[in-house]
Amino acid sequence: LLAHGYEVLSISLPPETAHPLDGVQYVYCDVATASDDELLALLDGVDAVAYAAGADERIAPQAPAAGFFYRANVLPTQRMARLARQAGVTSFVVYGSYFAEFAERWPELGLRENAGYVRTRLLQEQVAFLEGEGAMTVTSLRLPWIFGTMPGAVPLWSMFVAMDAAVPEDSPIAVPA
Incomplete structure (x- = not known):
């Protein structure tokens, strides 16, 4: 974004990143606890x-999980989309889940009916679409695992590198069809 001449504002939870990108304005706050007025001020001119933001499938709440994921993902997304529209934002992108894609692509798996996390990720998209309807473009990116690194942070996938390093070089690798 910076390379294309955009001003970039990052709103995220502390702790601050070890090496912030030059040219990015960083604001550290919890959007879940910030007031509407605080968020509207941050969104002014955006x-x-x-x-x-939100909770992903690595969190295992007590059953039933749907209520937890509804409060963690659906309600905050709806609020932020509503505030973004109110602030005059013209494009809102929800970083969704590849599980939502799986639920629609393979309905025979029963993910929509049987997995509270998946059901709420689909609902998260829908509330964002409804909040933006007619006033801002809303897009959902159903992202798979993203592999990368950040200075000072241990990547989530580092456990797989360690597992691979422990396997002798001439060992076969099992890959499901």
């Missing part, structure tokens, strides 16, 4: 929002 054209597009890429929204990636």
